[in-house]
Amino acid sequence: MSSRPNNGRRRGGRKTRAQPRRNGQSWLVSLGQRIGAFAGLGLLLFLLYTLVQSSAFTVNKVIVQGNRLVDAEAVAGVANVYGLNVFRINSEDIRRRVASLPQVESVQVLPRLPDVVVVKVHERQAAYSWRSGDRSYLLSADGVVLGEGEDAEGTTVILDKDEGTLHTGDRLGREVLGAAKRLTKWLPEKTGLSVENFEYSPTEGLSLVSENGYRIIFGSGENLGAKVAALQSILDQLAAEGRSVHSIDLRVDGRPYVR
Numbered sequence: 377m378s379s380r381p382n383n384g385r386r387r388g389g390r391k392t393r394a395q396p397r398r399n400g401q402s403w404l405v406s407l408g409q410r411i412g413a414f415a416g417l418g419l420l421l422f423l424l425y426t427l428v429q430s431s432a433f434t435v436n437k438v439i440v441q442g443n444r445l446v447d448a449e450a451v452a453g454v455a456n457v458y459g460l461n462v463f464r465i466n467s468e469d470i471r472r473r474v475a476s477l478p479q480v481e482s483v484q485v486l487p488r489l490p491d492v493v494v495v496k497v498h499e500r501q502a503a504y505s506w507r508s509g510d511r512s513y514l515l516s517a518d519g520v521v522l523g524e525g526e527d528a529e530g531t532t533v534i535l536d537k538d539e540g541t542l543h544t545g546d547r548l549g550r551e552v553l554g555a556a557k558r559l560t561k562w563l564p565e566k567t568g569l570s571v572e573n574f575e576y577s578p579t580e581g582l583s584l585v586s587e588n589g590y591r592i593i594f595g596s597g598e599n600l601g602a603k604v605a606a607l608q609s610i611l612d613q614l615a616a617e618g619r620s621v622h623s624i625d626l627r628v629d630g631r632p633y634v635r
Contacts, residue, residue: 432490433462439494445514445522446479446499455495462487470495478545479522502528504553508536519548532556533573555582555597559604567608581627588620595627606632
């Protein structure tokens with residue numbers, strides 16, 4: 377018996393349908409998506425390049441905040457950002473440069489679109505006022521000269537008898553300054569003497585004139601506790617005897633000189 381051709385019919389008498397060729401179409405769709413993604417990326421890179429190169433984002437203004445001792449122009453000059461693109465600013469480099477100024481303790485750099493950089497400075501606090509002639513210098517706790525200025529509240533005042541000239545950024549010895557700070561606290565507590573200001577010279581070191589007119593010479597800051605104890609003993613003896621003196625020299629340990 378001879379077999380007959382199916383003629384596109386399945387068993388049961390139904391015709392079979394040809395499956396569509398989708399592989400080629402899927403490949404074309406994927407290719408189109410990739411081309412679109414690359415085109416979008418290229419456009420984004422072009423826009424970024426345009427922003428970086430655009431003169432509209434060139435820094436032409438620096439705002440300095442928080443400064444009292446340091447001049448705003450000095451901060452802007454050290455920051456050195458004029459003419460740079462605001463997107464290419466290295467905030468850490470600027471912070472380091474501004475923090476190198478003697479008056480500055482810490483710095484914050486804030487770029488602002490389109491062309492502004494804000495520099496916020498936190499200055500060192502003045503702990504001492506060093507008067508030399510008709511000039512008064514403010515010093516930090518570690519002896520750095522912050523610049524000229526009026527005596528700040530709470531500062532320890534020291535009169536330079538040699539009337540030497542200081543410059544911003546100079547550093548004075550911590551020993552003398554620390555001794556003045558400790559005596560400001562100790563003398564009222566241990567001897568009852570109030571302190572308005574100290575005097576300093578290389579030959580005598582640290583000294584003061586008390587409210588009762590005594591000139592008290594401490595010299596260096598070494599063995600300061602023993603010197604204060606000796607001073608208290610002398611003051612008690614003078615009070616008991618009802619007499620006064622011109623000066624009390626405590627520079628030589630264990631051998632105070634009274635006259």
